[in-house]
Amino acid sequence: MTAPSNRYNRQISLPEIGISGQEKLTNAKVLVIGAGGLGCPVLQNLAATGVGSIGIVDGDVVEETNLHRQFLYTLNDCGMNKVMVASEVLSNQNPEVKVICYPTYFTQENAFEIVSDYQIIVDCTDNVMTRYLINDVALVKNIPMIYASIHKFEGQLAVFNYKSGPTYRCFFPESENLKELSNCNESGVLGVLPNTLGVLQANEVLKIILGIGDVLSGKLLLYNGLNTTFQTITFQVNETEKEKGMQNGLTILNHTTTKEINTISTSDFFTALSNKENLIIDIRENYEEPKLAFENIKLVPLSALENYLENTNPNQKIILFCQVGDRSKLVAQYLMRKGFTNLFHLQNGIEALERVTEN
Amino acid sequence: MTITVKYFGLVADITQKKEEQLSFESEGFTLKQLQSKLEEQYAELKNTTYSFAVNQSLTQSNEVLKNKDEIALLPPFAGG
Numbered sequence: 001m002t003a004p005s006n007r008y009n010r011q012i013s014l015p016e017i018g019i020s021g022q023e024k025l026t027n028a029k030v031l032v033i034g035a036g037g038l039g040c041p042v043l044q045n046l047a048a049t050g051v052g053s054i055g056i057v058d059g060d061v062v063e064e065t066n067l068h069r070q071f072l073y074t075l076n077d078c079g080m081n082k083v084m085v086a087s088e089v090l091s092n093q094n095p096e097v098k099v100i101c102y103p104t105y106f107t108q109e110n111a112f113e114i115v116s117d118y119q120i121i122v123d124c125t126d127n128v129m130t131r132y133l134i135n136d137v138a139l140v141k142n143i144p145m146i147y148a149s150i151h152k153f154e155g156q157l158a159v160f161n162y163k164s165g166p167t168y169r170c171f172f173p174e175s176e177n178l179k180e181l182s183n184c185n186e187s188g189v190l191g192v193l194p195n196t197l198g199v200l201q202a203n204e205v206l207k208i209i210l211g212i213g214d215v216l217s218g219k220l221l222l223y224n225g226l227n228t229t230f231q232t233i234t235f236q237v238n239e240t241e242k243e244k245g246m247q248n249g250l251t252i253l254n255h256t257t258t259k260e261i262n263t264i265s266t267s268d269f270f271t272a273l274s275n276k277e278n279l280i281i282d283i284r285e286n287y288e289e290p291k292l293a294f295e296n297i298k299l300v301p302l303s304a305l306e307n308y309l310e311n312t313n314p315n316q317k318i319i320l321f322c323q324v325g326d327r328s329k330l331v332a333q334y335l336m337r338k339g340f341t342n343l344f345h346l347q348n349g350i351e352a353l354e355r356v357t358e359n
Numbered sequence: 360m361t362i363t364v365k366y367f368g369l370v371a372d373i374t375q376k377k378e379e380q381l382s383f384e385s386e387g388f389t390l391k392q393l394q395s396k397l398e399e400q401y402a403e404l405k406n407t408t409y410s411f412a413v414n415q416s417l418t419q420s421n422e423v424l425k426n427k428d429e430i431a432l433l434p435p436f437a438g439g
Binding site for chain 2: 034036037038039123124125126127128131148149150151152154155156171172173175177178187189194220222231232233234235236238
């Protein structure tokens with residue numbers, strides 16, 4: 001371990017935090033789903049505070065209409081994947097935190113794979129059906145979900161499934177009418193609102209990690225930006241609704257855990273490099289460093305991968321690698337569902353190779 | 360009896376107001392009856408999903424309302 005930097009001195013001086021609190025933050029693993037209006041302030045605050053591992057899930061690209069409220073992005077980023085841009089900005093903001101990228105939407109197919117061993121999920125999505133999915137996965141994994149959502153000038157905030165507390169379904173039982181609820185694209189939004197709610201979400205995350213204060217569990221906070229009012233509605237576990245979520249979560253889990261992906265170790269990877277029969281693909285984006293200079297390695301970023309493999313024999317041995325091994329695993333699973341049979345991915349990615357070559 | 364009804368999110372978009380006071384001559388009015396009355400007045404509410412809170416506490420039951428109760432109609436929000 002290197003000596004802690006001075007970066008966190010002002011928060012370490014709080015008796016509620018101290019060195020031990022900062023260690024809790026360093027060891028924490030938080031998954032942020034959605035890198036938009038809510039996700040940006042959540043990510044910026046968690047990274048600045050020194051939350052050690054932050055996963056970001058979003059399949060969307062940056063658009064000019066995002067810029068008035070999503071402060072991780074600039075005009076130059078338009079058209080680029082939000083997760084990849086956010087990851088770069090956050091790593092510059094605080095190189096001490098590890099950012100794990102999932103440049104994909106959160107779906108039934110990838111939900112459990114992505115959530116893996118994260119301790120907290122922050123729900124920064126913009127549609128109700130994904131919130132039910134997050135809720136049900138969180139229930140099965142027995143981890144809390146920090147919810148926020150906005151409508152025009154109003155916001156809602158709550159922590160669901162905290163220490164077996166009430167869930168999203170307990171407040172909002174699923175119904176047919178919900179599928180068409182409008183998001184910011186349709187109903188409009190002033191940037192300060194998601195930023196306010198996102199900061200409040202980050203606050204709940206930090207309290208849970210640090211074990212301080214009162215977590216907003218069993219309460220839904222209502223914020224109105226036009227008249228600056230906060231009020232809370234209390235609620236309890238609804239056993240029927242909670243059970244519905246648990247059942248749905250387990251069904252999803254059982255459908256998606258049948259396919260295990262072969263991993264390849266660093267030493268086997270170097271051996272594989274010398275065999276020209278193998279198709280070895282670096283799926284990282286062009287700007288990700290360091291590059292591996294072997295002529296046998298194809299550089300195919302995620303967005304181009306499907307086209308690239310279009311005419312490939314499904315039984316071809318393919319070895320995928322990325323920065324830390326999370327993306328390559330997800331992509332390998334995706335390709336397996338597409339019919340490829342001989343897939344491997346490099347465990348812990350290029351960072352594992354770096355460690356080996358350093359030694 | 361007189362009650363205050365508060366509207367949020369999409370529900371407030373439908374009612375075009377944040378809150379209103381409603382008076383009833385008889386006591387013993389239930390939440391279900393209130394819902395029917397509101398859906399008569401604001402037909403679009405039938406196609407909307409929302410939860411009820413009475414005096415800042417979520418309720419799913421067919422509660423009997425009392426004078427001065429504050430009822431909130433709370434839809435989930437979608438935006439993020």
